[in-house]
Amino acid sequence: MPAPSEVAQRAHRRLSDYLSRHGLKQTRQRDAILESFLDTDGHITSEELYERVRREHPEMGSATVYRTLKLFCEAGIANAHHFRDGVTLYEREGHHHEHLICTDCGAIVEFESELVEQEQDRVAKSRGFDLVGHRHILYGVCVRSDCPRRPEAP
Amino acid sequence: MPAPSEVAQRAHRRLSDYLSRHGLKQTRQRDAILESFLDTDGHITSEELYERVRREHPEMGSATVYRTLKLFCEAGIANAHHFRDGVTLYEREGHHHEHLICTDCGAIVEFESELVEQEQDRVAKSRGFDLVGHRHILYGVCVRSDCPRRPEAP
DNA sequence: AGAGGTATTGATTTTCATTCTCATTACGGA
DNA sequence: TCCGTAATGAGAATGAAAATCAATACCTCT
Secondary structure, X not given: OOOOOHHHHHHHHHHHHHHHHOOOOOOHHHHHXXXXXXXXXXXXXXXXXXXXXXXXXXXXXXXXXXXXHHHHHXXXXXXXXXXXXXXXXXXXXXXOOEEEEEOOOOOEEEEOOHHHHHHHHHHHHHOOEEEEEEEEEEEEEEOOOOOOOOOOOO | OOOOOHHHHHHHHHHHHHHHHOOOOOOHHHHHHHHHHHOOOOOEEHHHHHHHHHHHOOOOOHHHHHHHHHHHHHHOOEEEEOOOOOOOEEEEOOOOOEEEEEOOOOXXXXXXXXXXXXXXXXXXHHOOEEEEEEEEEXXXXXXXXXXXXXXXXX
């Protein structure tokens, strides 16, 4: 296996912290799932991750992956998205960014904007809120010539 | 039939247009559902709307409401949201706004920002997208001691 | 107005992601 | 190593949304 990146190490540490701080246990499954998850770019569903983990650990149950991904969110290692109904997409917590989604082909492009960031703080504050997170999604039609039409709306 | 507001009339017209333009039919169910839907403030699930419509039209089927709400979205009368997984919330299309949600009490406050609006256009364009819509959600904790459960616009 | 072709409906079933249940197993502190 | 408890895996349960399908309602044409 490749050298443990700095980011990966941080994630492992964060999980350990969270577990011990909450009287939970460190298990081989949680480690395995974290390993696979960290090895992922972009977004992934629980089911997809399950398939991946399964290749290395055939005895793994899908319910465990669901449970663990939820745990990761609570531990600040992952983030859950509900871009479309019926599926939860997870991605690594870290460099935070927003999403630009093609309503035709479903392509997801990431972006960030310091300007929007500041404006969000301003708005939340003015409404008497302590901002703890946000989600900013743009829907558009991408110019890709191959954009294979696939149904999905906001 | 109550006084037809300007907004309601526009919605009815938009539905008629969409139907005829797509070779679809005008039915009493669609009218009834639109009526109830327009009578709604804030967000509503298909199931909730079904219950409401049902009071006036006991013969209505829930599948019809699902289908119709989807139709409304395509016709530009409604918008679908997936704030949490597993449920689709619909709201009237119209004055467009973003949402600020309290993670503690679930209160939903609406806001808009011209500045963010412009920035969105800029970002989408720079990525080769034709912007057709967006969703901007802020999550925070409202600092009021009574944390009012009031999904209302300012 | 009447007929016919098709979209629509309502009841029901099906799908499918996610959660729950529970007996069994694995952690981890003492 | 022992024990109490959290965790796991398999399968059942849940629930929103979609799909089926026979019966019905619309609409267009005559």
